[in-house]
Amino acid sequence: MPDSPSELAERLRLKPGKRVRLDEVDPDDTLDLPRKEQALRALEKNVQHIAALQERLFAEHRRALLVVFQALDAGGKDGTTRAVFSGVNPQGCRVTSFKAPTAEELAHDFLWRIHRAVPGRGEIGIFNRSHYEDVLVVRVDGLVPKKVWSRRYEQINRFERQLVDTGTEIVKIFLHISRDEQAERLRDRIATPEKRWKFSPDDLRKRAQWGDYMKAYEDALRRCGTEQAPWYLVPANRNWVRNLAVSAIVRSKLEEMDPQVPEPKWDPSVIVIE
Amino acid sequence: MPDSPSELAERLRLKPGKRVRLDEVDPDDTLDLPRKEQALRALEKNVQHIAALQERLFAEHRRALLVVFQALDAGGKDGTTRAVFSGVNPQGCRVTSFKAPTAEELAHDFLWRIHRAVPGRGEIGIFNRSHYEDVLVVRVDGLVPKKVWSRRYEQINRFERQLVDTGTEIVKIFLHISRDEQAERLRDRIATPEKRWKFSPDDLRKRAQWGDYMKAYEDALRRCGTEQAPWYLVPANRNWVRNLAVSAIVRSKLEEMDPQVPEPKWDPSVIVIE
Secondary structure (H helix, E strand, C coil): CCHHHHHHHHEECCCCCCCCCCCCCCCCCCCCCCCHHHHHHHHHHEEEEEEEEHHHHHHHHEEEEEEEEECCCCCCCHHHHHHHHCCEHHHHEEEEECCCCCHHHCCCCCHHHHHCCCCCCCCCEEEEECHHHHHHHHHHHHCCCHHHHHHHHHHHHHHHHHHHHEEEEEEEEEEECCHHHHHHHHHHHHHHHHHHCCCCHHHHHHHHHHHHHHHHHHHHHHCCCCCCEEEEEEEEEHHHHHHHHHHHHHHHHHHHHHCCCCCCCCHHHCCCCC | CCHHHHHHHHEEEEECCCCHHHHHCCCCCCCCCCCHHHHHHHHHHHHHHHHHHHHHHHHHHCEEEEEEEECCCCCHHHHHHHHHEEEEHHHHEEEEEEECHHHHHHHCCCCCCCCHCCCCCCCCEEEEEEEHHHHHHHHHHHCCCHHHHHHHHHHHHHHHHHHHHEEEEEEEEEEEEEEHHHHHHHHHHHHHHHHHCCCHHHHHHHHCHHHHHHHHHHHHHHHHHCCCCCCEEECCHHHHHHHHHHHHHHHHHHHHHCCCCCEEECHHCCCCCC
């Protein structure tokens, strides 16, 4: 392996404010990883480390980690969650999948439902889609005027800043697949009876907006890539590269947080169990 | 292995309305399981089945499974959750740990916070403690008058009946440890720095009420053991017996539910991906 988890994560981390051209980033990139078999072993090791670090985070009960997944349809959000977080004690791990907002959610500001879902102290929260949809699908489909969505980048940065300031670390991960890879995956979903439930004819409408989505993602990555809540751009055409990369990002973030089992508030020497 | 998962589950299932004398149930029982090594392999197999069944439950998106864990302190609720549900995709698995109620929760009926936390369609919900605390600690510590807690058994049965009627299957599991085993585990928590955060001096106060808790549990098991939401009594002095037993209960319940990936609402033959 050429990279330690933290080196691999660092390579994928976008520089704050830097413009990204997604059509110049290769979704087939294998990141100089040597071979699939080795990558799978490294993934397994990362998952074990994540599980152990999460136990300490839970015991510490002082900070939280929020992992945001964004991707186009069939980009691998579900598969990555399963590969990286199965194996972690679900007691300290909470996944929230954001769908089209309900009437109650629409009656509030766009960050209301997001704030309600952030992880509590000691937890890892995983967002399958997120508040970024409010500058992605909402922008592409024109669900609110430009005047409204264009102010949201700044609002998101303030919101995330507030979370980080109060103990919730954030990593944001964009799973980058190519248009051809999406076609292949959608075709596979349609051809495979057990996968058909994952497909919706609306996916085709969004696929036709590919260029608009790339532009919207480029803006979100640039305008909301911050020091405190960076974006990571993960080449995701190959599942094994994607899973290893995400596990490295999460592991190295938890190692950087270095959670500590707290000292007891009582004196162990005076406790007698009868 | 003498028992299939469903036979093992059936042995542990309490007959509705039948009185249980907990001091006559051996927490050291190994349930005729042959050896620890074999039990660990059987656990692993059950976990794989649970993970696969949960994917189907998630795809079906029609029903839910609620698993309630109750036990005395150090009874193994956390360890069982980790052993049986790590390995399941956290996307479809939601753990709720009920602590002392907040002011807002106390301003509502005792089932209000419980109802809010039940799993949604397609999910497995795991309760680490539950509404049963409202007839356990609340009864033992006299937090409400007998007139109030004694009506709760019937209220709980109605509530659970309603959940089952509307698509949420329920299994309730009491992890049964002996008083000596609890002493050993509490001593271990105090002696081991990384485990100290799990101990609270209040655990000793509750330990001194052992007999009252046994009586309260016996009543909860008898009065709320119903056909639709049965209790399972799991001997829990040995972790490997406990984990295998719980995995068998959950697996056989999911197999009985037999979730089906739904048919698409669109016609696969007319979809073309370009």
